[in-house]
Each structure stands twice: as C-alpha cells, then as structure tokens.
Amino acid sequence: MAGKIKAIRGMRDILPPETGRWQAVESAAREAFALYGYRELRLPLIERTELFARSIGQDTDIVAKEMYTFPDRHGESLTLRPEATASVLRAVLENGLDKGGGVKKFYTLGPMFRYERPQKGRYRQFYQINCEALGSDAPEVDAEVILLLMEILKRVQLGASRLLVNSLGCPECQVKFKAGLGLFLINKEGLCEDCQRRRNSNPLRVLDCKSIHCREILKDAPVLRDYLCPDCAGHFTRVLALLSRFGVTYEEQPRLVRGLDYYTRTAFEVVAVGLGAQDAVAGGGRYNGLAKELGGPDLPAIGFAIGEDRLLEVLPENLGQGDGKKVFLAALGPGARDKAFSLLQTLRQEGIAAEMDFGERSLKAQMSQADRLGAAYTVILGERELETGQVVLRRMATGDQQQVALSLLPMVLAGL
Numbered sequence: 001m002a003g004k005i006k007a008i009r010g011m012r013d014i015l016p017p018e019t020g021r022w023q024a025v026e027s028a029a030r031e032a033f034a035l036y037g038y039r040e041l042r043l044p045l046i047e048r049t050e051l052f053a054r055s056i057g058q059d060t061d062i063v064a065k066e067m068y069t070f071p072d073r074h075g076e077s078l079t080l081r082p083e084a085t086a087s088v089l090r091a092v093l094e095n096g097l098d099k100g101g102g103v104k105k106f107y108t109l110g111p112m113f114r115y116e117r118p119q120k121g122r123y124r125q126f127y128q129i130n131c132e133a134l135g136s137d138a139p140e141v142d143a144e145v146i147l148l149l150m151e152i153l154k155r156v157q158l159g160a161s162r163l164l165v166n167s168l169g170c171p172e173c174q175v176k177f178k179a180g181l182g183l184f185l186i187n188k189e190g191l192c193e194d195c196q197r198r199r200n201s202n203p204l205r206v207l208d209c210k211s212i213h214c215r216e217i218l219k220d221a222p223v224l225r226d227y228l229c230p231d232c233a234g235h236f237t238r239v240l241a242l243l244s245r246f247g248v249t250y251e252e253q254p255r256l257v258r259g260l261d262y263y264t265r266t267a268f269e270v271v272a273v274g275l276g277a278q279d280a281v282a283g284g285g286r287y288n289g290l291a292k293e294l295g296g297p298d299l300p301a302i303g304f305a306i307g308e309d310r311l312l313e314v315l316p317e318n319l320g321q322g323d324g325k326k327v328f329l330a331a332l333g334p335g336a337r338d339k340a341f342s343l344l345q346t347l348r349q350e351g352i353a354a355e356m357d358f359g360e361r362s363l364k365a366q367m368s369q370a371d372r373l374g375a376a377y378t379v380i381l382g383e384r385e386l387e388t389g390q391v392v393l394r395r396m397a398t399g400d401q402q403q404v405a406l407s408l409l410p411m412v413l414a415g416l
C-alpha cells in the first residue's frame with residue numbers, strides 16, 4: 001500500500017477552531033484599514049525572481065538563501081514571494097495606481113514563503129497582513145502608519161508588547177554610517193563567515209546578524225542616529241513627537257535595522273513579551289528609494305507587515321469565539337429528522353447558526369456531536385415531540401432543559 005502523503009516541512013495546516021481566531025484578526029485588520037482609508041490589493045503569489053533580487057537586495061539572507069526559486073516550463077526564473085512590499089510596488093507601478101497625487105494607501109493579506117529553518121514561530125509558509133502608504137515623505141504619514149498598526153494590535157487584544165523605533169537615515173546618511181561601521185568592523189575577530197563577507201560588501205547587514213557572537217561584537221558599534229543629516233534628524237524628531245501626542249509608548253532602539261536593503265528613515269518593530277526568540281510580531285519602515293530601484297518614479301513610501309502566525313501565538317485563546325449561539329438539532333426517527341431538516345433552514349434564514357446530523361445516531365451520540373461542534377443549545381425532537389408540538393431546548397453549558405412550542409422555537413432562540 002502506498003504511504004500517506006504529508007505536508008512539506010515548515011508548511012502547516014491551520015485548522016478549526018484555530019481558523020476562527022485567524023478570521024478575527026483579519027476582520028479586525030480590515031475594519032481598521034477601512035477607518036484609515038486603505039484599500040485591498042490581491043496580488044499573485046509568484047513573481048519574476050528579478051523583482052525580489054532587485055528590491056530586497058542580493059546580500060540579504062532572504063535573497064541569498066531563503067527564496068523558493070524555480071524555472072517555469074519556459075525556463076524563466078520565478079519565485080514564490082518572500083514578502084509583499086516588492087509585489088505591491090510592482091502592481092502599483094504597473095497599474096498606474098501612483099498617479100494623481102496624494103497618499104495612496106493599500107493593504108494586502110496572504111501567505112509568504114521563505115526557506116528558513118522551521119521552529120516555533122518560524123515557518124516556511126507564513127502569513128502577513130501588509131500595509132503600504134505611497135506618495136508622501138511627510139512624517140505625519142509615518143506616524144499614521146504606526147498608529148494604524150497599534151490600532152490593529154489593540155483591536156485584537158495583543159497583551160504586553162514593545163514598539164521599537166529607529167531612523168535609518170537617507171542614502172547619504174547611510175553612506176557615511178557604512179564608512180564608520182566599516183572602520184569599526186575592520187579588524188574585529190570572531191565575526192561569522194557571512195559577516196566577514198558582508199563587512200566589505202554591505203556592512204549594514206552585519207547589524208542584522210542573528211549570531212550571538214556577532215551581536216556581542218556589535219555592542220559598541222557606532223549607531224545610525226549619530227550619522228543622521230539635519231533633514232533626517234528633523235523628520236525622526238517629528239515622527240516621535242507625533243507618536244507621543246497620541247499617547248503611543250515607544251522605545252528608541254538605535255540598533256534596529258530591518259532585514260531588507262531598501263529601508264530609509266523610519267524603521268520600527270513590535271515585539272511581543274513572552275514569545276521567546278521569534279518575538280517580532282510586526283515590522284516596517286520607510287522605503288523611499290524602492291520605486292526608483294524598480295524602474296519607477298521617485299515615490300516615497302512606508303509600510304508594515306504583521307506576522308499573523310506569531311501574533312496569533314500570543315493572542316487570547318478565545319479570540320473570535322464571540323458569544324456563539326449555535327444550535328444543534330438532535331432528531332430521533334425519520335419523521336423527526338424530516339421536520340428538523342425544515343427547522344434547520346428556518347433557523348438559518350433567521351440568522352441563527354444551526355446544524356444537525358443526517359445519520360440515524362442515538363441521542364447520546366448526537367449530544368456529544370453537539371458538544372464537539374460547540375453548540376450553545378440543543379433542540380431534541382423525537383416522534384413524541386412531533387405529536388405534541390413541544391420540543392426540548394437544552395442549554396449545553398448548564399444542562400438546563402425547557403419545553404418550547406415548535407412553532408415558537410425560532411423566536412425563542414432569536415431572543416436568547
């Protein structure tokens with residue numbers, strides 16, 4: 001006999017009732033996006049490899065090691081998207097969504113793919129909620145994007161967390177900083193192999209290294225803040241002042257850099273307390289130069305990505321379970337089953353979630369099915385109940401039972 005086929009390593013099934021929690025997060029995000037004037041984009045999961053190579057940066061872990069890249073049937077190199085920003089920009093430029101002035105605001109939800117070593121909170125297919133605001137370099141937009149992120153996290157009842165912010169400056173600041181950092185790194189011993197290479201090619205990446213040794217060495221490294229030009233410093237000060245005005249608690253984190261090459265100016269991350277090593281539930285920042293890099297116009301932009309998998313690990317267990325008033329109809333005998341089937345549809349028409357079993361199972365078996373389905377009430381219909389027109393309504397949590405006239409049942413249930 002052939003063996004069972006299993007899901008690929010790092011790719012998992014997200015199943016009920018867990019999917020209910022995911023829906024709650026996504027609905028909360030959609031509501032917040034609508035409040036802030038963001039509209040949804042639905043984009044392909046596969047893009048030309050070049051899109052990511054050019055935008056994310058050749059020397060990043062993502063492009064160097066983590067992309068699912070393959071030739072299609074005509075030999076063109078395609079990649080499963082490892083992140084959404086490059087695709088959003090591609091779509092915006094290709095469809096002229098950047099035209100007409102003003103800030104253009106979009107969001108997109110869906111899976112991303114990275115060939116990373118799977119562990120708790122790190123998967124090879126994971127899900128993000130992405131937000132992008134394009135067309136303005138105003139610090140108000142940075143503040144608004146962060147406020148929106150915090151609004152979403154509040155709506156899903158994220159507990160203890162920290163908002164870390166930094167400024168990565170503009171390309172001019174970065175050139176000076178890279179020189180300073182390069183000088184600092186020049187004769188440091190004990191850097192990992194990757195960092196020994198990066199310190200020449202792209203020293204900023206060294207700051208993002210996950211190795212404990214490298215982190216230790218970097219403790220005394222120069223920080224970007226000391227290299228900001230007056231414009232970038234002014235921008236950052238204004239963003240921070242706006243966050244304070246709206247009561248957002250933040251921590252300046254001068255060592256925060258983001259894993260991709262294209263970030264400029266404001267960068268931020270939200271880390272959840274109690275998540276262990278993979279504690280970043282959201283990250284984002286400005287990427288003013290990316291549109292040009294992709295052959296487009298000068299289009300300053302800022303965005304964030306919420307990591308849904310990680311976020312859900314710290315959210316309340318009962319998120320999205322609501323007050324669920326599901327009703328299970330336990331019918332005994334063919335006549336009762338037929339009546340129950342009609343009642344099922346009547347209840348659903350009234351907006352009451354209802355289910356029944358179509359087999360010929362015992363009352364006990366049907367009651368435990370009702371429990372498994374999370375029914376709040378069970379209605380018991382037997383042949384006798386059909387004759388008297390009275391059914392038994394049982395509240396599952398307490399076991400309380402009452403007789404209700406069949407004709408009044410929809411009204412009674414609607415009022416519970």
Ligand code: AMP
Nearest residue numbers: 121122123126280281282283305307310
């Ligand atoms: P990034 O695009 O790397 O800035 O990631 C944004 C967010 O996506 C992170 O803060 C994580 O919450 C989440 N994330 C990134 N990589 C993974 C992964 N391999 N598995 C699960 N979540 C991830």
